Amino acid sequence: MTELDEFRSQVRRVLENEVPAALRGRATDPKAHVWGGRRMAFALPESRAWLEVAAARGWTAPTWPREYGGGGLSGEEAKVLLSEIGRLALPPPLVGFGLTMIGPTLLQFGSERLRREHLPKITSGQIRWCQGYSEPNAGSDLAAVQTSAVRDGDHFVVNGQKIWTSYGDLSDWMFMIVRTDPGAKKKQAGITFLLVDFATPGIEVRPIRLISGASPFCETFFSDARVPVENVVGELNAGWTVAKALLGHERAMIANVMGSGGRRDTASRWDPAEERLAALAKQYVGQAGGRVADPVLRDRIAQLSMDTLCFQLTVQRAADGAAAGHRPGAETSMFKLYGTELNQRRQELMLAIRGPQSLGWESAQGEPGDGFSADELQQTRDWLRSRGNTIEGGTSEVQLNVLAKQVLGLPD
Numbered sequence: 503m504t505e506l507d508e509f510r511s512q513v514r515r516v517l518e519n520e521v522p523a524a525l526r527g528r529a530t531d532p533k534a535h536v537w538g539g540r541r542m543a544f545a546l547p548e549s550r551a552w553l554e555v556a557a558a559r560g561w562t563a564p565t566w567p568r569e570y571g572g573g574g575l576s577g578e579e580a581k582v583l584l585s586e587i588g589r590l591a592l593p594p595p596l597v598g599f600g601l602t603m604i605g606p607t608l609l610q611f612g613s614e615r616l617r618r619e620h621l622p623k624i625t626s627g628q629i630r631w632c633q634g635y636s637e638p639n640a641g642s643d644l645a646a647v648q649t650s651a652v653r654d655g656d657h658f659v660v661n662g663q664k665i666w667t668s669y670g671d672l673s674d675w676m677f678m679i680v681r682t683d684p685g686a687k688k689k690q691a692g693i694t695f696l697l698v699d700f701a702t703p704g705i706e707v708r709p710i711r712l713i714s715g716a717s718p719f720c721e722t723f724f725s726d727a728r729v730p731v732e733n734v735v736g737e738l739n740a741g742w743t744v745a746k747a748l749l750g751h752e753r754a755m756i757a758n759v760m761g762s763g764g765r766r767d768t769a770s771r772w773d774p775a776e777e778r779l780a781a782l783a784k785q786y787v788g789q790a791g792g793r794v795a796d797p798v799l800r801d802r803i804a805q806l807s808m809d810t811l812c813f814q815l816t817v818q819r820a821a822d823g824a825a826a827g828h829r830p831g832a833e834t835s836m837f838k839l840y841g842t843e844l845n846q847r848r849q850e851l852m853l854a855i856r857g858p859q860s861l862g863w864e865s866a867q868g869e870p871g872d873g874f875s876a877d878e879l880q881q882t883r884d885w886l887r888s889r890g891n892t893i894e895g896g897t898s899e900v901q902l903n904v905l906a907k908q909v910l911g912l913p914d
């Protein structure tokens with residue numbers, strides 16, 4: 503038995519014996535996803551046990567070094583872990599922007615003090631993070647940020663406004679970009695990357711109410727909020743480099759989650775996207791000889807399944823490169839562009855399969871409208887939510903601009 507086989511047996515033993523069986527098959531169930539934080543909530547009580555088992559072994563961040571709460575696993579071992587989690591279709595033990603965005607950025611740019619302070623609280627789920635990039639006049643043109651941070655002794659005094667802060671009302675800390683040198687010749691040169699505790703006086707987070715009645719978005723206002731200078735990540739006025747690296751991690755995460763349709767690794771045979779599509783089509787449109795009855799629909803499902811698999815294998819190739827020490831570059835823009843458009847195609851196909859049953863509504867009290875199941879309602883939400891995929895983390899047009907410049911070398 504090789505060391506890797508031995509590792510696989512150990513992982514399998516833990517997952518089968520210590521993780522509640524009730525979580526099996528719930529990989530893509532939003533209720534089974536734990537976001538952590540000071541106000542951590544477990545929609546399913548079993549999720550707490552899974553988080554504890556995983557955090558104790560560093561499996562919430564398998565490849566991060568052990569001294570920061572990670573698992574210290576090699577790329578190969580991490581793949582084995584993911585494939586075993588995928589085999590039982592378990593949800594990830596913990597999700598959130600700490601693991602996918604600020605954590606990897608701190609590993610790359612953070613001081614030893616910042617890493618030791620923040621990374622273990624991310625891997626254990628104690629602290630939930632949000633992103634303070636966009637402002638009313640700085641979206642695609644992110645380097646136009648105006649929120650100011652003026653030095654006063656050991657602190658910065660922060661004033662300004664962020665917008666579209668996803669889950670700001672549920673978060674404990676924000677990673678943000680601020681303007682520290684308004685006189686810099688290039689706007690990118692006067693930006694600093696800062697970590698801010700939401701417990702700081704002078705910060706107000708206001709949820710934005712959308713037409714649907716609910717919203718994950720917030721506006722975040724800063725009025726003379728005093729933030730320690732030691733919370734700067736990287737160098738003063740050199741935050742643009744850190745911000746871009748974080749966007750690379752964000753785009754890779756969005757592409758991976760959206761493009762994969764819930765599949766977390768390619769080694770396991772479990773594949774919710776394809777199975778779910780074919781099973782749904784048989785249920786809603788009917789079957790003939792064990793196959794989806796409608797040949798056009800069958801064709802679309804087959805095409806989407808092939809595209810998903812090709813995409814996932816390509817992402818896996820890049821992930822292997824990352825495990826070998828290669829930092830994400832312009833390819834994350836390619837993945838973000840393709841993965842999000844793939845997810846929108848998947849949602850459109852779901853819509854075609856379910857027909858009018860995809861257009862469910864719910865009452866103000868959250869009760870499903872007449873004749874719609876909870877699952878159908880979730881489908882409506884997923885479809886509506888997928889429209890934002892090609893905007894968040896930088897729009898598709900912005901990704902095309904990045905590719906034109908950095909990959910094709912075209913002039914501005």
Ligand SMILES: Cc1cc2nc3c(=O)[nH]c(=O)nc-3n(C[C@H](O)[C@H](O)[C@H](O)COP(=O)(O)OP(=O)(O)OC[C@H]3O[C@@H](n4cnc5c(N)ncnc54)[C@H](O)[C@@H]3O)c2cc1C
Pocket residue numbers: 632633634635636637640641642643665666667668669890891893894895896897898899900903
């Ligand atoms: C679901 C979701 C979650 C989000 N979460 C967060 C978050 O947590 N934190 C955060 O800081 N932000 C968040 N955002 C904001 C997001 O980053 C911005 O919406 C995005 O960067 C676009 O900026 P904008 O909305 O100001 O649009 P604009 O920049 O005003 O763009 C409007 C349109 O013009 C196009 N456009 C603009 N410039 C160019 C150009 N140079 N070339 C070609 N076309 C161009 C764009 O592609 C777009 O179609 C989120 C957005 C969404 C949808």
